Amino acid sequence: MTNVNRTLSLAVLSGKGGVGKTNLALNVGYALHGAGHSLLLMDCDLGLANLDVLLGISPERNLQDLLRDGVRPRDVVVALEQNGLDVLPAASGVPELVEMDEDMQGLLFQKVADLVGRYQFLLLDLGAGINRTVLSFAQTARHRLVVVTPEPTSLTDSYAVIKVLATQHGVRDFWVVVNQAADAREARETFKRLSMACKNFLDLDLTDLGFVRQDPTLTEAVRNQTPLLKFAPKSDAARDIISLAVKVERFRSDNLDALAEGDILGRLPRPKVD
Amino acid sequence: MPMPEKKPDPAAGTALLADIAALQQALCGQYSEACSGRNGSPTLGVFRLFPGVDLSLWSRLSREHGLSHWLTLPLDEQAYPHLALYQDALERLTYQTDHDPLTSLANRRSFERTLDLEIERARRSRVPVSLALLDLDDFKTVNDTHGHPAGDLVLRRLAEVLEQGKRRYDLAARIGGEEFALVLSGVGLVKSAEILERILESFSTVRFEGSGGESFSVTFSVGIASYRGNVELAVPELVSLADEALYRAKRLGKNRVTVAPLPDVDKVANEATLVHANEKKFLFGK
Numbered sequence: 001m002t003n004v005n006r007t008l009s010l011a012v013l014s015g016k017g018g019v020g021k022t023n024l025a026l027n028v029g030y031a032l033h034g035a036g037h038s039l040l041l042m043d044c045d046l047g048l049a050n051l052d053v054l055l056g057i058s059p060e061r062n063l064q065d066l067l068r069d070g071v072r073p074r075d076v077v078v079a080l081e082q083n084g085l086d087v088l089p090a091a092s093g094v095p096e097l098v099e100m101d102e103d104m105q106g107l108l109f110q111k112v113a114d115l116v117g118r119y120q121f122l123l124l125d126l127g128a129g130i131n132r133t134v135l136s137f138a139q140t141a142r143h144r145l146v147v148v149t150p151e152p153t154s155l156t157d158s159y160a161v162i163k164v165l166a167t168q169h170g171v172r173d174f175w176v177v178v179n180q181a182a183d184a185r186e187a188r189e190t191f192k193r194l195s196m197a198c199k200n201f202l203d204l205d206l207t208d209l210g211f212v213r214q215d216p217t218l219t220e221a222v223r224n225q226t227p228l229l230k231f232a233p234k235s236d237a238a239r240d241i242i243s244l245a246v247k248v249e250r251f252r253s254d255n256l257d258a259l260a261e262g263d264i265l266g267r268l269p270r271p272k273v274d
Numbered sequence: 275m276p277m278p279e280k281k282p283d284p285a286a287g288t289a290l291l292a293d294i295a296a297l298q299q300a301l302c303g304q305y306s307e308a309c310s311g312r313n314g315s316p317t318l319g320v321f322r323l324f325p326g327v328d329l330s331l332w333s334r335l336s337r338e339h340g341l342s343h344w345l346t347l348p349l350d351e352q353a354y355p356h357l358a359l360y361q362d363a364l365e366r367l368t369y370q371t372d373h374d375p376l377t378s379l380a381n382r383r384s385f386e387r388t389l390d391l392e393i394e395r396a397r398r399s400r401v402p403v404s405l406a407l408l409d410l411d412d413f414k415t416v417n418d419t420h421g422h423p424a425g426d427l428v429l430r431r432l433a434e435v436l437e438q439g440k441r442r443y444d445l446a447a448r449i450g451g452e453e454f455a456l457v458l459s460g461v462g463l464v465k466s467a468e469i470l471e472r473i474l475e476s477f478s479t480v481r482f483e484g485s486g487g488e489s490f491s492v493t494f495s496v497g498i499a500s501y502r503g504n505v506e507l508a509v510p511e512l513v514s515l516a517d518e519a520l521y522r523a524k525r526l527g528k529n530r531v532t533v534a535p536l537p538d539v540d541k542v543a544n545e546a547t548l549v550h551a552n553e554k555k556f557l558f559g560k
Contacts, residue, residue, distance in 0.1 A: 152557065152558050155557045155558070156549060156554060156557055159549060159553065159557055160547075160549045163547055163549060163553075164547045167546045167547050168544075168546065168547055193556070193557050193558075193559055194557065196556065197553055197556045197557050200556060201553050201556070
């Protein structure tokens with residue numbers, strides 16, 4: 001069997017930076033862990049990582065060290081909590097890693113393949129933009145969570161990344177979370193615009209996974225370098241994130257058989273040769 | 275057969291040459307068409323023994339009289355030195371097929387072959403290739419004013435400057451009288467222009483001496499075209515783009531580097547994935 005633990009890999013992406021992607025990934029991770037699941041958070045924003053910064057940790061090693069001979073994933077993984085909430089940090093200030101070629105991606109995927117099978121969830125926190133690394137990680141995961149805010153720039157950028165993945169790489173299934181929404185009405189309006197554009201121009205049905213309200217508590221949590229779910233578990237945003245995590249959890253439990261069949265991380269996209 | 279004398283008899287050389295000339299005249303003068311024919315026509319090997327002629331005499335004669343296409347084999351000695359002679363001749367000919375005799379740079383033929391390969395590589399792997407065409411400024415005046423030997427020296431010096439200024443894997447070629455080319459693999463217009471500007475600068479410091487002892491310097495103009503593999507493109511098209519840029523460099527006053535527009539720049543944006551204006555309007559609810 002290829003996926004003994006029925007690990008669900010989920011890529012968190014947004015196109016635009018600064019929409020709260022890393023925070024969302026981190027806190028969904030905490031929520032899932034709180035519900036008793038083991039989980040690995042992988043910082044895939046290679047070159048400009050900041051998952052470790054949000055957590056206030058300064059890891060000795062990071063994902064880039066994995067590319068070196070003899071370095072094992074377990075040498076790099078940092079445990080955040082007891083019972084399986086781990087993080088695989090990446091490095092900052094390494095422009096070479098932003099655009100990894102297929103050989104380096106292949107090496108990295110090969111190294112993490114065994115590690116990720118030990119968890120029930122694998123969350124990939126992707127970088128902003130539509131570079132090669134983002135596109136590769138997004139299509140190799142079993143599912144994708146697109147983080148969008150009500151701002152037109154965020155709408156456009158998330159539409160762009162969906163369009164590239166759909167038209168160039170045949171990816172058809174996307175979950176959408178509206179982050180930093182003023183209220184439910186604004187969140188609904190935002191999702192509707194994005195999903196109608198995708199339906200209209202790409203013939204694509206987006207899945208509405210919910211929204212997370214704008215919440216000043218989150219800013220405080222970030223300044224404290226503490227995950228919101230630990231810092232203020234009763235806050236608006238925390239509650240929204242928990243209900244989001246419940247949906248992710250339910251998807252996994254509804255699809256255990258399907259998950260067992262395939263690879264945790266799909267085949268790497270083949271480079272196009274003509 | 276008696277051993278040849280230690281010192282070859284000069285008379286033997288003369289007799290040999292006369293014989294060969296007569297034979298050539300008799301066979302190829304009268305029946306020249308038959309001599310140049312290849313496939314299907316009957317072929318005759320003509321032998322004549324020349325006692326007393328050894329390798330050193332034959333080498334000298336063949337060099338002085340252009341006889342390197344004649345095959346000789348010693349009947350009483352080792353064949354190896356003679357075969358080595360043909361090997362040398364073949365190598366020399368092969369070299370001449372691809373090189374310009376005056377400057378030793380690649381010639382037009384090998385330039386076109388390399389450029390064709392590099393264009394293919396660029397198309398397949400989307401790695402840019404650039405072509406720089408160089409033309410000496412007012413070279414006719416240089417020849418007229420300072421003499422042809424000085425002109426040849428200018429050509430040779432430019433070849434040296436090109437060889438020194440290019441990267442090891444770039445190809446420098448002389449593709450016409452005063453026209454040179456550089457095939458730069460892996461770089462686009464900006465980097466190529468930098469390389470050529472450096473070469474231009476370096477050549478401008480070279481001083482030449484004319485037939486009357488006068489000192490002069492020469493400049494050249496450059497046109498660069500670059501290909502990124504996004505459209506189908508063949509050698510003549512890239513050459514003509516670089517040529518147009520070169521023409522512009524001349525018109526703008528020579529002694530400069532000018533770049534051509536990218537042939538495939540409008541293909542860089544993928545229409546299939548581009549977010550169009552109507553999609554944006556939709557997103558913004560307008």
